[in-house]
Amino acid sequence: xxxxxxxxxxxxxxxxxxxxxxxxxxxxxxxxxxxxxxxxxxxxxxxxxxxxxxxxxxxxxxxxxxxxxxxxxxxxxxxxxxxxxxxxxxxxxxxxxxxxxxxxxxxxxxxxxxxxxxxxxxxxxxxxxxxxxxxxxxxxxxxxxxxxxxxxxxxxxxxxxxxxxxxxxxxxxxxxxxxxxxxxxxxxxxxxxxxxxxxxxxxxxxxxxxxxxxxxxxxxxxxxxxxxxxxxxxxxxxxxxxxxxxxxxxxxxxxxxxxxxxxxxxxxxxxxxxxxxxxxxxxxxxxxxxxxxxxxxxxxxxxxxxxxxxxxxxxxxxxxxxxxxxxxxxxxxxxxxxxxxxxxxxxxxxxxxxxxxxxxxxxxxxxxxxxxxxxxxxxxxxxxxxxxxxxxxxxxxxxxxxxxxxxxxxxxxxxxxxxxxxxxxxxxxxxxxxxxxxxxxxxxxxxxxxxxxxxxxxxxxxxxxxxxxx
Numbered sequence: 001x002x003x004x005x006x007x008x009x010x011x012x013x014x015x016x017x018x019x020x021x022x023x024x025x026x027x028x029x030x031x032x033x034x035x036x037x038x039x040x041x042x043x044x045x046x047x048x049x050x051x052x053x054x055x056x057x058x059x060x061x062x063x064x065x066x067x068x069x070x071x072x073x074x075x076x077x078x079x080x081x082x083x084x085x086x087x088x089x090x091x092x093x094x095x096x097x098x099x100x101x102x103x104x105x106x107x108x109x110x111x112x113x114x115x116x117x118x119x120x121x122x123x124x125x126x127x128x129x130x131x132x133x134x135x136x137x138x139x140x141x142x143x144x145x146x147x148x149x150x151x152x153x154x155x156x157x158x159x160x161x162x163x164x165x166x167x168x169x170x171x172x173x174x175x176x177x178x179x180x181x182x183x184x185x186x187x188x189x190x191x192x193x194x195x196x197x198x199x200x201x202x203x204x205x206x207x208x209x210x211x212x213x214x215x216x217x218x219x220x221x222x223x224x225x226x227x228x229x230x231x232x233x234x235x236x237x238x239x240x241x242x243x244x245x246x247x248x249x250x251x252x253x254x255x256x257x258x259x260x261x262x263x264x265x266x267x268x269x270x271x272x273x274x275x276x277x278x279x280x281x282x283x284x285x286x287x288x289x290x291x292x293x294x295x296x297x298x299x300x301x302x303x304x305x306x307x308x309x310x311x312x313x314x315x316x317x318x319x320x321x322x323x324x325x326x327x328x329x330x331x332x333x334x335x336x337x338x339x340x341x342x343x344x345x346x347x348x349x350x351x352x353x354x355x356x357x358x359x360x361x362x363x364x365x366x367x368x369x370x371x372x373x374x375x376x377x378x379x380x381x382x383x384x385x386x387x388x389x390x391x392x393x394x395x396x397x398x399x400x401x402x403x404x405x406x407x408x409x410x411x412x413x414x415x416x417x418x419x420x421x422x423x424x425x426x427x428x429x430x431x432x433x434x435x436x437x438x439x440x441x442x443x444x445x446x447x448x449x450x451x452x453x454x455x456x457x458x459x460x461x462x463x464x465x466x467x468x469x470x
Contacts, residue, residue, distance in 0.1 A: 008038065027058025030438050030445050032417070044412070045437075047449050048419045052225060052258045052382060052436035055294040055342055055351075063296050066337040074329035080322035084329035090336040094288075094303060097270050097343070099279030103286070105304040107319075108327040108335075112257030112289035113147025115300040119287050120151050121320070123217050123251050126308045129315030135216040135250075136173060139206060143179040143427055145227040146219070146255055155219055158227055159423045175210065177203050180220070181231050183375045183386065184394060184425065192234035200240040207248050217251035218244070222272045225258035228424040229384030229432035230377055233276055242281040251308070257289040257300060261339075262348035262439065264355075264380035269348065275379060284308055291439070293335040294342075299328075347439035354441045355381035361450045371461040372403070372470060381439065385453070386424065387431040389470055396430045401469060404431035407460050414459075416452040 010020040022036035027046065034041050046054065056063065070086070077084060091106035107122075109115050120138070127135040140146070140155040147153070153161045154169035157176050161168065168174075178199060179185065186195040207215050218241055223230055245252040256272050264272040273283065284307055289300030312319070325331075342348060359378050366373040366385070374388035387403045389395045397403045399422065408420030411433075424430040437449065464470035 029057045029059070030441055032058055034417075036412070041412075041415075043415065045416045045445070045448060045452070047411070047416050047453075048434055048436045049438050050295060051290070051419065052263060052434070053290045053295040054438040055262065055291040055347065055440075056296075056338065057438035057440045060294075062341060063294075063334075063338065066341075067296065067334055070330050070333035070337070074333055076328065076330075078322070078324065079327045080319070084327070084332070086329045086333035086336060087327035090332040090339075093336055093339060094270065094301070097339075098303070099271075099274065099282060101306065102271075102279060102282035103303040104306040105309045107302045107304070108332055109300050109302070109323060110298045110325050110328075110331070111147070112287065112300045113149040113152045114323070115257060115287040115289055115302050116146045116152040116155070116255060117149050118323075118326075119253060119285055119302045120155070122302060122304065122308065123253065123285060125320055126251065126311050127216055129311045132213075132249075134214055137175060137210055137215045138173060138217055138219060139175045139177055139203070139215065140219040141179050141221075142176050143181065143228045143424065144176075144221060144224065146221070147257070156227075158427045162427065175206060177206055177218075179228060180233055180237055181228055182234055183231060183377065186234070193236050196234045196236040196240055199237060200244065203241065204244055207244065207250065212248040212250070215248065215250050217253050219253040219255060221255045221259070222276070223256075223259035223264055223379055223382060225382065225434065225436075226419070226421055228430075229386060229421070229434065230259075230379070230382050231384075232377065232379055238273065238276045239278075239281055242277065242283075245284070251284045254283040254286045257287050258436075259379075259382050260286070260288045261291045262342060263291055263351060263436065264378075264382050265348050266352060266380075268346060268352070272379070292339070293331065294338050296338065297331045297334045299331040299335045342439060351381035351437075351439035351441065354443065354446055355379075355383065355437070357443070358435070358437075358441075358446045358449060359383045361446065362453060365450065365454050366457060371457050372397075372464060373457055378435075381436060383435045385433045385435075385457070387433075396425050397464075397469070399429060401464075402431075403460070403464075404433055407431070407433050407456060410456045410460055411452060414452045414456050416449060416456070418453075 015021045022034050025033045031043050095103045142157045145156045145158050154174045259272040266275050284305040286303040293299040363376040372387045374391050375386040389397050404420035404422050411418045419434040421432050424432045
């Protein structure tokens, strides 16, 4: 660790406005060098890859030639006027890497928020194309997060939505069903299937009470991320939503921006929902992002199922509007080659195995000892710790203690970058920390991550006890 006297005033209107955020200087694999508050920290393990973005890790030597080749072969074109082969090839790759018949088209954009925004518009036009313009209501979940644009915030329900709710889509059109959150809301003695059925009964009543003829879609995060923290859906939950959508002629949309594109797939493929759904029960539309370009390019996407595509083809056969950088040839070309490399090297299978190993080690070590961790949960390469004041009652810590971010800071001092969050319990209260390492992690990396997490949990638990807060 070294220090310097570089200016700390920031010109970037983000984060803490007048102070520079920590700066990444360089990285290799799962390790990086960061400058924070004038100090340089070497060999920090990247345990969260930004916001679950990284797949190949830092400084992959094959990526620079990929980028150079893509830059030399792609000239920008406005997607509604002139297309490019790279966007076609990436769409075919994703469709072919998903269960047969699940998807038949894709739209590429620049962020997860943008992909969810586009999905909402596609669903709206779908209902119009088939002569059902009255189907306008959207059902998503409490304690959810789908992005920072106003449309994506409108289908979210968290502190970020609360700050802008007055200028979002009216909530009588964006209905909220209960969160799927077994750790807090599954009743004592209730089986997974019984809990799922209780949630499904509530959803069905909501559809019926709001008139199925006015309900357009149901939207859920397959494995939530920064909303309530990687809580896997209980048995029967997602198949039950699929059945209700079929019964009431409602579109089923899955948001896999954080958990998808190989981060949590059991088959060495791409989609997280393959843990829970048969191919015949695939979503009608799905959003993806994050690891699609592994952070080397800014790309996300919307995967469109055959039912929706066919309604467009049989209708106007066109999309109302486009965004300037949708299906950008350079982004698509880079993302495609990155995905081919990930598939070639078996990295989605690796992160599923190594991620589950990491989770199992953390569960065994943390839940068997007296500390502030109430739950350790996740799938594959996407895991969370939930911090509680009392394990028996699951009482959360007071918001002002900011335990999630405090844990994040301690982990950083100990050589591990994680994401601390607040508000998972009800949009305001509750503290979690997310882990989402690159797909290239080894068993040694897992051991190092687990060691630092355990050390940091112990350190924070001791501090809170000394302060009389736990």
